[in-house]
Amino acid sequence: MKKIKEIFTRVKELQHTDNEDITDLIWPLICYSPKFPPRLPQQQLLDESAPFTLEVNDLHFSHSILKFNGFTWGNGSRKVLITHGWSSKGADFIDLITALRTIDDLQIIAFDAPGNGSSDGELSNLLLFVEAVKAVIYTYGAPDVMIGHSLGVMANTLAIKETGIKPSLLINITPMVNLKENFIATMNNADVPQAAQDKFFESFNKIFDVPTSYFNLADIYKADIAQKHWLAYDREDKMAPFSYTQELLNRHAAITSKEYPDATHERIIKDPRLIADVLELVKNKQ
Incomplete structure (x- = not known):
């Protein structure tokens, strides 16, 4: 949980910066999943x-x-x-x-x-x-x-x-x-500017060779x-x-x-x- 807080804080610090590096930070913001050890009953x-x-x-x-x-x-x-x-x-x-x-x-x-x-x-x-x-x-x-x-x-x-x-x-x-809307909510919560969000989705489309809009369960x-x-x-x-x-x-x-x-x-x-x-x-x- 400490790591995701650090990622979140760093993204917010760069929210007003038109910097390519922010895209690299958005990936862990979206794709880092905190790992919690099992409790004793588990x-x-x-x-x-x-x-x-x-x-x-x-x-x-x-x-x-x-x-x-x-x-x-x-x-x-x-x-x-x-x-x-x-x-x-x-x-x-x-x-x-x-x-x-x-x-x-x-x-x-x-x-x-x-x-x-x-x-x-x-x-x-x-x-x-x-x-x-x-x-x-x-x-x-x-x-x-x-x-x-x-x-x-x-x-x-x-x-x-x-x-x-x-x-x-x-x-x-x-x-x-709706996976894309979930991504948008996460980025909005970290005050990611729209231009940086657009760059992230461009990066997503390039890496996965499919737009995020594809991942709609409906x-x-x-x-x-x-x-x-x-x-x-x-x-x-x-x-x-x-x-x-x-x-x-x-x-x-x-x-x-x-x-x-x-x-x-x-x-x-x-x-x-x-x-x-x-x-x-x-x-x-x-």
Whole structure:
């Protein structure tokens, strides 16, 4: 957390400077994900798992192979894959994983995306999340249930599209719908001038060979990517504004949704109401 504060302060110091170097500072502002070690109960949960390590190729930042860590619980025939959001890790789903372990015949899979949690990587990005999901799918087989939170929702959606799998149940929790608008909000919060923002987006387009506007879940989402679609949201979510979620729901009638008032973007994955509902959804998909 100290490092992201230093990055934020440095960007604000240069807010009135027409300097090319500010673009280099915006990248870590956007793509540095603070890593938080597991708390004792989380570590105890991890100690009960079967850990694994897989690799992804970081084509855009380090230009190297990154190792990322994952964990499984159970050896059931039905697979549940959980994909965390930004600045998070697999163990942050401790309450949901603990609840899911009460269901027979499940194998629960979670991981720390590159640049997050215990995994390699100084900077992270959505495509590294996607590559990690794909690596898990290729190693363990197509999941019956895929659960994503925040950026993890978009990662799951893109991974499904690129692998051609079709889960029986897709659970989306407070999804990050419009990546570009999230970037803009982050830069505005650091008082990044418009000219510098424009330069950053030009740099993004050049590095990733695709505009940030491509990463809009309402555009990417397809009705046939899963048999059943379910989405959880908090209308007052400050991280993923409901207006974008509403656009997603309006354009994709196949998605069943439920509001969790006062859950908040980060704490919703611990909310007892959500955990009870997800448990029931997974049970009913047996």
